[in-house]
Amino acid sequence: MKILDINVINFRNIKEKKFEFADTVTYVYGENGSGKTNLLEAIYYLSCGKSFRNVKDSDIRMRETEYFHVDGTVSSDDTKHKIAMGMKSGEKKIILDGKNIKKVSELFGVFIPVVFSPEDTSVINGSPMIRRRFIDRMIASIDNDYIIYLKKYNYALEQRNKLFREAIDNDENLLYAYEKILTENGIIIAERRRETVDKLNEIITDIYFRITGAKDRIFVNYKSEFTDGDRDDLLLRYRNKRGNDKLLKRTSFGVHTDDIQIVINGENSRYFASTGEKKSLVVALRIAESDIYNKIKNEYPVMLLDDIFSELDEKRRRNLLKFFIDKAQVIITSPERYDIGTGVAYINMEQIDG
Amino acid sequence: MNIIDELKEAFKILPGVGNRTAQRFTFYAIKADKESIERLSRLLNEVKEKIHPCKICGNPTTEELCSICSDSDRDHSTVLIVENIEDLYQIETAGKYRGVYHILGGHLAPLENITPEKLRIKELIERVESSKIDEVILALNPNTAGEVTSIYLYDLLKKYKNIKITKPSIGLPYGSTIHYLDNYTIIQGINERKEIKGY
Numbered sequence: 129m130k131i132l133d134i135n136v137i138n139f140r141n142i143k144e145k146k147f148e149f150a151d152t153v154t155y156v157y158g159e160n161g162s163g164k165t166n167l168l169e170a171i172y173y174l175s176c177g178k179s180f181r182n183v184k185d186s187d188i189r190m191r192e193t194e195y196f197h198v199d200g201t202v203s204s205d206d207t208k209h210k211i212a213m214g215m216k217s218g219e220k221k222i223i224l225d226g227k228n229i230k231k232v233s234e235l236f237g238v239f240i241p242v243v244f245s246p247e248d249t250s251v252i253n254g255s256p257m258i259r260r261r262f263i264d265r266m267i268a269s270i271d272n273d274y275i276i277y278l279k280k281y282n283y284a285l286e287q288r289n290k291l292f293r294e295a296i297d298n299d300e301n302l303l304y305a306y307e308k309i310l311t312e313n314g315i316i317i318a319e320r321r322r323e324t325v326d327k328l329n330e331i332i333t334d335i336y337f338r339i340t341g342a343k344d345r346i347f348v349n350y351k352s353e354f355t356d357g358d359r360d361d362l363l364l365r366y367r368n369k370r371g372n373d374k375l376l377k378r379t380s381f382g383v384h385t386d387d388i389q390i391v392i393n394g395e396n397s398r399y400f401a402s403t404g405e406k407k408s409l410v411v412a413l414r415i416a417e418s419d420i421y422n423k424i425k426n427e428y429p430v431m432l433l434d435d436i437f438s439e440l441d442e443k444r445r446r447n448l449l450k451f452f453i454d455k456a457q458v459i460i461t462s463p464e465r466y467d468i469g470t471g472v473a474y475i476n477m478e479q480i481d482g
Numbered sequence: 483m484n485i486i487d488e489l490k491e492a493f494k495i496l497p498g499v500g501n502r503t504a505q506r507f508t509f510y511a512i513k514a515d516k517e518s519i520e521r522l523s524r525l526l527n528e529v530k531e532k533i534h535p536c537k538i539c540g541n542p543t544t545e546e547l548c549s550i551c552s553d554s555d556r557d558h559s560t561v562l563i564v565e566n567i568e569d570l571y572q573i574e575t576a577g578k579y580r581g582v583y584h585i586l587g588g589h590l591a592p593l594e595n596i597t598p599e600k601l602r603i604k605e606l607i608e609r610v611e612s613s614k615i616d617e618v619i620l621a622l623n624p625n626t627a628g629e630v631t632s633i634y635l636y637d638l639l640k641k642y643k644n645i646k647i648t649k650p651s652i653g654l655p656y657g658s659t660i661h662y663l664d665n666y667t668i669i670q671g672i673n674e675r676k677e678i679k680g681y
């Protein structure tokens with residue numbers, strides 16, 4: 129998977145600029161605030177029409193402008209695609225190879241970047257929702273149908289919640305119909321999450337060791353109410369929760385309450401890991417994600433390494449780069465320019481008009 | 483609001499008519515000769531007065547029963563359930579189906595305030611209890627709302643032991659709707675329908 133170039137207009141502080149990337153490593157430097165993370169965000173945006181920073185499109189558009197636009201060329205297995213995306217007067221436009229696309233989900237799988245930003249430890253510190261999203265995005269990038277199961281599940285969840293919220297939950301047949309959809313799709317979702325967590329566990333301790341040199345035992349603990357019990361048990365459990373759900377005015381049982389704990393030496397990292405350990409864990413998880421993707425798709429996603437150099441010491445930096453150099457396309461940002469080898473393209477963000 | 487603006491706003495209730503088109507319609511109405519405007523307003527009135535849902539299936543008609551329900555050549559013991567009139571028309575256009583219909587008027591979706599009593603479900607149960615029906619075909623749209631509605635109807639109908647409950651057997655793309663399907667897919671789906679043995 130590669131990105132060859134990107135054309136960015138009115139995207140945060142980038143007014144209008146075309147960037148080209150090397151096959152191996154592109155090194156983006158410039159002082160803080162110059163727009164390095166914004167460039168990575170624009171690249172990520174091209175893959176899915178969303179920011180990895182969890183913000184609205186209106187935050188992305190350059191202040192005091194009417195629209196923003198990104199377009200770029202990506203390639204996978206030597207097949208090139210052109211993606212263009214933009215937002216004008218509240219309307220989003222997505223174009224793949226010259227054709228208009230209605231939903232971003234149709235773009236899925238065309239271009240897959242993985243963002244490393246050790247500063248962002250929300251996958252450890254944040255809510256279970258953020259960890260579910262981490263695992264779901266990972267699964268969706270290797271399994272095209274997964275999004276459909278999630279959509280069906282979430283659809284049924286919202287409809288069932290509405291029945292309790294408005295206290296119109298007296299029709300048992302209707303509750304049952306939604307519980308059926310929740311059960312059927314929840315079983316598949318839990319299965320996929322379980323399989324993916326198992327794959328993570330096969331490699332995560334080793335990856336962590338290779339970055340940090342520390343012999344810590346890392347374990348990803350999938351916590352779900354959906355892991356035991358067959359279809360009929362699960363249906364019954366929804367039924368038994370109806371009284372409780374009526375009081376809570378929402379659905380309290382199901383894979384939307386799953387969590388994925390990252391455990392270090394037997395302790396939940398969310399509460400017990402140091403800041404440094406959390407940063408290393410975040411990086412290790414991203415490497416594992418890329419590795420799993422590679423095992424299935426036979427190519428690496430594009431690695432977007434945001435400011436990892438100032439977060440990690442010299443040894444960890446070199447260890448991290450070793451994972452990807454000569455395997456994946458890497459785009460690195462850093463406030464200072466270091467020479468890191470031959471064949472590297474450099475982009476100076478300070479030469480960009482803002 | 484003056485009468486011109488009001489007329490323009492009124493035109494905007496038509497599907498696919500936005501500001502510009504509504505404006506064109508309004509100017510046309512001002513310029514057009516008296517007879518054609520009178521004819522249009524008479525027909526619009528009559529359509530509301532004379533057209534009503536068929537007593538049995540819900541299909542719009544000027545009579546008590548629609549042309550399908552009053553056709554003695556059709557098989558009245560096989561009832562195909564669709565969400566909307568558009569779906570019925572699409573299946574009729576495909577041409578091979580010889581049973582009768584029941585129009586629900588949509589699918590279940592509490593978030594859009596469509597609860598069971600908003601659909602013609604009570605009418606369906608009355609129909610099943612009062613006439614001789616051997617088979618009900620659940621031909622709801624192949625999306626999650628249609629699936630929920632099918633499950634719901636199946637659970638209501640399964641106690642009528644001598645009625646076979648079936649659904650079209652088509653590998654329909656998730657999220658599609660019947661009135662966008664081609665004739666071949668529709669005919670094949672209905673011909674090769676499968677019995678639902680439980681949800």
Ligand SMILES: Nc1ncnc2c1ncn2[C@@H]1O[C@H](COP(=O)(O)OP(=O)(O)O)[C@@H](O)[C@H]1O
Nearest residue numbers: 140141160161162163164165166187189190191
């Ligand atoms: N919507 C926006 N319009 C204009 N400038 C923005 C917008 N959003 C962020 N910025 C600017 O972008 C800069 C931060 O860019 P960033 O990519 O985070 O820098 P860094 O190079 O440190 O990663 C800040 O100066 C900020 O004011």
Ligand SMILES: [Mg+2]
Nearest residue numbers: 164165166435
């Ligand atoms: Mg930054």
Ligand SMILES: [Zn+2]
Nearest residue numbers: 536539548551
């Ligand atoms: Zn009729």
